[in-house]
Amino acid sequence: MTPKAIRAEGERLFAAFLQAGAVPVETDLLQPAETLLDLYGEDIRARAYVTQDPLRGEMMLRPDFTVPVVQAHMAHGAEPARYAYLGEVFRKQDRHSGRANEYLQAGYEVFDRQAPEAADAEVFALFRDLLQGLNLRPVTGDIGILMAAVRGLETSDRRKAALLRHVWRPARFKALLDRFAGRAPAPVGRVRLLERLAQGSPSQLIEEAGTFVGLRSAAEIEERAEALVADAATPPIKAMEAALLYDLLSLEAPAAHALTHLRGITALLPAIEPAVDRFATRLDALAAKGVDVATLAFEASHGRTALEYYDGFVFSFLAEGMPPVASGGRYDALTGVLGQGAFIPAVGGVIRPELVTRLKAGAT
Amino acid sequence: MIRIGVPSKGRLMQDCFDWFGARGVTMRRSGSDREYSGVIDGIAGAVPVLLSAGEIPRELAAGRIHLGVTGSDLVCEYLGTNAPEVQELARLGFGHADLILAVPNVWVDVDTVDDLDAAAAQFRATHGHRLRIATKYHRLVRDYLQTQGVADYQLVDSQGATEGTVKNGTAEAIADITSSGETLRANHLRILSDGLIHSSEAVLWASRMADCSAEDCATMARLAGMLGVPVTT
Numbered sequence: 001m002t003p004k005a006i007r008a009e010g011e012r013l014f015a016a017f018l019q020a021g022a023v024p025v026e027t028d029l030l031q032p033a034e035t036l037l038d039l040y041g042e043d044i045r046a047r048a049y050v051t052q053d054p055l056r057g058e059m060m061l062r063p064d065f066t067v068p069v070v071q072a073h074m075a076h077g078a079e080p081a082r083y084a085y086l087g088e089v090f091r092k093q094d095r096h097s098g099r100a101n102e103y104l105q106a107g108y109e110v111f112d113r114q115a116p117e118a119a120d121a122e123v124f125a126l127f128r129d130l131l132q133g134l135n136l137r138p139v140t141g142d143i144g145i146l147m148a149a150v151r152g153l154e155t156s157d158r159r160k161a162a163l164l165r166h167v168w169r170p171a172r173f174k175a176l177l178d179r180f181a182g183r184a185p186a187p188v189g190r191v192r193l194l195e196r197l198a199q200g201s202p203s204q205l206i207e208e209a210g211t212f213v214g215l216r217s218a219a220e221i222e223e224r225a226e227a228l229v230a231d232a233a234t235p236p237i238k239a240m241e242a243a244l245l246y247d248l249l250s251l252e253a254p255a256a257h258a259l260t261h262l263r264g265i266t267a268l269l270p271a272i273e274p275a276v277d278r279f280a281t282r283l284d285a286l287a288a289k290g291v292d293v294a295t296l297a298f299e300a301s302h303g304r305t306a307l308e309y310y311d312g313f314v315f316s317f318l319a320e321g322m323p324p325v326a327s328g329g330r331y332d333a334l335t336g337v338l339g340q341g342a343f344i345p346a347v348g349g350v351i352r353p354e355l356v357t358r359l360k361a362g363a364t
Numbered sequence: 365m366i367r368i369g370v371p372s373k374g375r376l377m378q379d380c381f382d383w384f385g386a387r388g389v390t391m392r393r394s395g396s397d398r399e400y401s402g403v404i405d406g407i408a409g410a411v412p413v414l415l416s417a418g419e420i421p422r423e424l425a426a427g428r429i430h431l432g433v434t435g436s437d438l439v440c441e442y443l444g445t446n447a448p449e450v451q452e453l454a455r456l457g458f459g460h461a462d463l464i465l466a467v468p469n470v471w472v473d474v475d476t477v478d479d480l481d482a483a484a485a486q487f488r489a490t491h492g493h494r495l496r497i498a499t500k501y502h503r504l505v506r507d508y509l510q511t512q513g514v515a516d517y518q519l520v521d522s523q524g525a526t527e528g529t530v531k532n533g534t535a536e537a538i539a540d541i542t543s544s545g546e547t548l549r550a551n552h553l554r555i556l557s558d559g560l561i562h563s564s565e566a567v568l569w570a571s572r573m574a575d576c577s578a579e580d581c582a583t584m585a586r587l588a589g590m591l592g593v594p595v596t597t
Binding site: 037038041042043045046095096161162165166169171172175187188189190192193196197202205206209210211212213214215216218220221223224225228 | 468478495506512533536556557
């Protein structure tokens, strides 16, 4: 298989995106590391190639397109907008993973305030059409429902914020939920800490701890110490609420069936109703595009991996024994983070031409 | 010729020479005190290569030395855990040091990595930048914090005097090697109760990348017999 064939496949996808109404967009290969680090955290260093420029500081070889495309749109885009791109991304891989360090991505992004669910369906259906005949398994999810469920919990804002902050780190999220729901004991260190905090006021304890060093102020330390004491007195999340959330985390069903199930628990978890309504609207939009929602796979926890920023609809097109051939989702919050106050709902995704080419070669 | 990488100075070099010496492989520096070359008595066909301990992992991975003595921390940092380029032959029982996470002692609200994560969220919201952790062990620290699900921190490079970075205002916390904890205490820092990232000691490693002639293989087998270590695979 020649890179030329892969490039040609990329060009085919790119042309189809333009045909669908997208404007071509180019981004730099070298991206300022700061923006990506602030967004993804240090974990991105394990995945992205970092280099040093004496004038511009730390730079990264483009690990994805979404961030620079969003930045370009927020800086000087008109609304609504559809963008298409084709180019290399660079990712460090684990030893022996056999995965490529540099590969083409063809992408399509929609910035539209009018009908977000229709835009979700538009991207998904476009990808489905372009990947037809490859025998891929589409999987969808909706992180917005999970986030709405957390926001609706009857517990302290601090606990909700802690859960929302770790929604993309499933193991950590579950550890926190187990603790807040009283299913796991507080860590030994926490018990000791609370005992110590019970012995005196935080300011007194700070005083006794000796010389003050560091930028984190006494006020910050006191504030969190008091919050810890308050948290210890916060009752656990009610068993029924917690059970619903655990149920939601593991919900995997055909989309139409999942909707019925979610409607069923909305009475018990009213906070998720708007998100479930959006899910229903999206299924209608998908059905209107000819997607069979009675069989379309839905997994409530799909797309909850670190290094992602999806906060609504998510989808992948999967084949056995290879990375996702295509993936995407909605990232409304990201536009707010990168737009310095400005905000626009956005959804998009990427296809990997190399994998499409491999599948096509295998099929013939 | 079997090339054995050994630390070129200090206590680690002496302990290393003693370990080999106790097994009949006598190493010593040759020439003047300042010249980095050495000889081995007791076995023919092998030569010590005096290197900075930090460079030994790289030399092993490149196959430029057949054997090497250096800390497990340095091998894990430069080559990753369970690196296929090297094989652990023996733990040598010296050079013990722990890579730990430490925070200011006045952080009375922080006892565990879980607390550090929460403090990092609060710190970022308050100060507008991620909580800085000074270290030279970037890979080990990042892997540990990622496993623990810590967010909103950044690693800042510190190649020395790391304990001083908090007082000097260039970091909020540190991850560094300590053996007694004296320096930490003197700099008003405290180790997190679950802040042990890696427990290091000097290890004899074999390179899986080095070429061996028939003669080298024979030397290696003899050497392994004297040292009481498995013959490399």
